[in-house]
Amino acid sequence: MTVEIVEVSPRDGLQNEKKVLSTEEKVELVTRAVRAGARRVEVTSFVNPRRVPQMADADELTRALPRFDGVRYAGLVMNDRGLDRALAAGMDEIDVVVVATDTFCTRNQGMTTEQACDTAAGLVTRAREAGVFTTVTIGASLGCPFEGEVPLERLREVVRRAAGTGPDELALADTIGVAVPSDITERLAMARSLTELPLRLHLHDTRHTGAANAVAAVQAGVSTLDASIGGAGGCPFAPAATGNVATEDLVYLFDRMGRPTGLNLPETIAAATWLEERLDTRLPSAVLRAGGFPQT
DSSP: OOOOOOOOOEIITHHHOOOOOOOHHHHHHHHHHHOOOOOOOOEESSTTTTTGGTTTTTTHHHHOOOTTTTTOOOOOOOOOHHHHHHTTTOOOOEEEEEEHHHHHHHHHHHOOOOHHHHHHHHHHHHHHTOOEEEEEEEEEEBBBTTBBBBOOHHHHHHHHHHHHHHSSSEEEEESSOOOOOOHHHHHHHHHHHHHHHEEEEEEETTTTTTHHHHHHHHHHHEEEEEBBGGGOOOOSSSSTTTOOOOOOHHHHHHHHHHHHOOOHHHHHHHHHHHHHHHHSSSSOOOHHOOOOOSSS
């Protein structure tokens, strides 16, 4: 089984970094990701720039992005205004977020989880009518920085409602990186019992369980995983939500397991090296430090 990696460094990878990359540098990051083999790239979020200043150039960026055969660009949207911008920008996909707990959802997007599900339903309907692929991501599916453990029954209800909005794909997000493999197995099994939608997993490596959780997901039959070049990333609205699981770490891992990702490891490492230099910070990726094996 092939493992599909959705490259999220241009959006989730950059939104929590202190240094704001220029539009030209973001175009270069996307281009390097595609050169490494990425075929689905989350390029930006169409949100209020006062809330997420790192994404303030979303419209300018999408106008500047080159197009590549077989590559789909995605943008995150929170409301109708954001969707209008995403559609005008020609996004191939949109991602709508619903956070599993009311406290975090209110801090993240100014509404309760129930209200976010209602909003998502309208956004998904409009996007699908426009012929755009839709994903609903359930944030904090495996733990909340404000409410702590997210009970399975709570997540079950949110999954049921999110799936009912009618997206093309449903994603569970370990937004603050608290999950362990048994959590992944349990919650993916629960989601699969409720819906036949394709499932996707968004992992953070805050406590260095990201790679183990990725393996658990693939063993559970979920083959679409989010990752970020260099392990860059985090959520500006969640305390201590550090970087995403690193793309090159997953490429190395699954290549060695005989589960191809379609990504080129040396090119991915080169992209991570470039990004680390541009951000002027040490990125957490292990393979960025150690390289592949055997060394060539």
